Amino acid sequence: MISYLPRYIFNFIFFTLIQVLVLNNIQLSGYVNPYLYILFIITLPFETPGWLLLLLGFSSGMVVDVFSDTPGMHASATVFMSYLRPYVLRLFAPREEYQPGTIPTMGYYGISWFLRYSVILVLAHHTFLFFIEVFSLAHFFSTFLRIVSSSVFTILLILVAQLFSQGKKQGR
Amino acid sequence: MRNFIRFIVKYHFAILFFIIEAVSLLLVLNYNAYQRSSFLSSSSAVSGGIFKRFNAGAEYLMLREINEDLARENAYLRSRMPESFRASRDYFNLVNDSASMQEYIYRSARVINNSTNRRFNYITLNKGRLNGIEPEMGVISNKGAVGIVKNVSDNYSTVISVINTRLKISAKLKESGFFGSLEWDGTSYQHVYLLDIPRHANVNVGDLVVTSGYSSIFPAGILLGNVEDVALDKGASFYRIRVKLSVDFKNLAFVEVIGHTSSDEQINLEKETEDD
Numbered sequence: 001m002i003s004y005l006p007r008y009i010f011n012f013i014f015f016t017l018i019q020v021l022v023l024n025n026i027q028l029s030g031y032v033n034p035y036l037y038i039l040f041i042i043t044l045p046f047e048t049p050g051w052l053l054l055l056l057g058f059s060s061g062m063v064v065d066v067f068s069d070t071p072g073m074h075a076s077a078t079v080f081m082s083y084l085r086p087y088v089l090r091l092f093a094p095r096e097e098y099q100p101g102t103i104p105t106m107g108y109y110g111i112s113w114f115l116r117y118s119v120i121l122v123l124a125h126h127t128f129l130f131f132i133e134v135f136s137l138a139h140f141f142s143t144f145l146r147i148v149s150s151s152v153f154t155i156l157l158i159l160v161a162q163l164f165s166q167g168k169k170q171g172r
Numbered sequence: 173m174r175n176f177i178r179f180i181v182k183y184h185f186a187i188l189f190f191i192i193e194a195v196s197l198l199l200v201l202n203y204n205a206y207q208r209s210s211f212l213s214s215s216s217a218v219s220g221g222i223f224k225r226f227n228a229g230a231e232y233l234m235l236r237e238i239n240e241d242l243a244r245e246n247a248y249l250r251s252r253m254p255e256s257f258r259a260s261r262d263y264f265n266l267v268n269d270s271a272s273m274q275e276y277i278y279r280s281a282r283v284i285n286n287s288t289n290r291r292f293n294y295i296t297l298n299k300g301r302l303n304g305i306e307p308e309m310g311v312i313s314n315k316g317a318v319g320i321v322k323n324v325s326d327n328y329s330t331v332i333s334v335i336n337t338r339l340k341i342s343a344k345l346k347e348s349g350f351f352g353s354l355e356w357d358g359t360s361y362q363h364v365y366l367l368d369i370p371r372h373a374n375v376n377v378g379d380l381v382v383t384s385g386y387s388s389i390f391p392a393g394i395l396l397g398n399v400e401d402v403a404l405d406k407g408a409s410f411y412r413i414r415v416k417l418s419v420d421f422k423n424l425a426f427v428e429v430i431g432h433t434s435s436d437e438q439i440n441l442e443k444e445t446e447d448d
Contacts, residue, residue, distance in 0.1 A: 051184065054189055133291055139358075
């Protein structure tokens with residue numbers, strides 16, 4: 001468990017910087033805003049205790065909030081996603097349970113498992129975030145379109161990031 | 173008591189979730205109060221410093237356009253020099269005439285962070301309280317109005333941008349003088365809407381939209397954009413006018429912050445009148 005520490009500290013800083021310096025400046029047709037920083041929460045170890053999960057979700061969301069002048073918005077969405085994570089993990093548990101010493105990544109459990117798992121969390125996060133941002137149901141359709149298109153983009157980025165970290169592991 | 177503790181231990185995950193979620197939602201709802209404290213915004217020392225460093229690199233890639241803009245502005249300023257005007261003999265001026273007092277002071281600043289893809293877009297500038305910038309000052313670029321200063325720290329300041337659904341600017345049609353409020357609908361970063369123009373006003377596509385000067389933030393006549401589309405709903409008494417912004421918010425590097433020397437005087441006078 002302790003041996004994961006440097007890796008996750010690096011992940012936290014790296015994904016946050018990518019998010020606030022690069023991805024926050026991306027805009028395609030006014031609808032697409034990818035949010036890659038949630039990959040940090042998605043790939044935390046299975047054994048992460050619940051309270052730590054929520055606190056990490058809060059702090060990673062808050063850091064992005066500080067940089068984009070939206071106090072609380074990302075934090076609340078990320079906390080919501082962290083809360084759902086244990087239930088989603090239980091829902092998709094393989095028949096022989098999760099092996100000790102593994103983490104929820106594509107490298108250990110394959111692309112189809114990882115897609116099912118991350119799509120649900122990404123959709124939950126984006127839905128919460130965009131509705132908090134608009135704070136009404138008035139623009140329901142356009143918000144819905146933003147959720148779907150941004151989720152697609154985020155999931156693509158997550159897959160690319162996963163492929164990179166997978167390649168690194170095999171190289172060792 | 174023991175049952176209570178057992179209950180908390182059993183459901184600690186859900187309870188903690190509700191507490192943290194409530195805290196973050198409170199942050200969202202108390203947004204304006206927290207903005208004022210500027211502790212959690214991008215004008216704070218840490219995030220401002222990181223943006224500044226990153227921006228030094230990004231700016232290099234835009235040098236060409238920035239140079240063109242600066243050259244154009246130089247030419248404009250030179251045309252305003254005293255040498256560019258013919259002295260007239262029948263013009264008298266009292267030394268202490270209050271009309272000749274300087275009313276607006278301009279301070280140049282550099283944009284170090286900027287967003288166009290959210291509903292609430294903000295700009296961070298590299299100057300702050302120590303450079304004389306205060307909240308509620310207007311910000312313009314050489315192409316037109318940019319926004320209003322929201323928060324200042326010692327060395328940085330955040331600007332609420334024209335393309336922010338929280339901002340409304342008092343604007344008027346330059347040709348006819350009718351005034352209304354300018355609002356962004358949160359979709360395209362190049363367009364805003366001018367509302368509250370009565371239906372008897374004469375509006376044409378291409379008309380210039382400028383600031384009205386009724387608030388003490390912007391001087392009158394600063395360009396905002398031009399009319400692109402005029403719509404009148406059936407039975408509505410006001411036009412819905414789409415305005416193409418003159419400022420390209422995707423490409424913003426140098427701005428000027430406008431200080432109004434007698435804004436307190438104007439605000440106090442207006443308040444006094446309202447209280448009567």
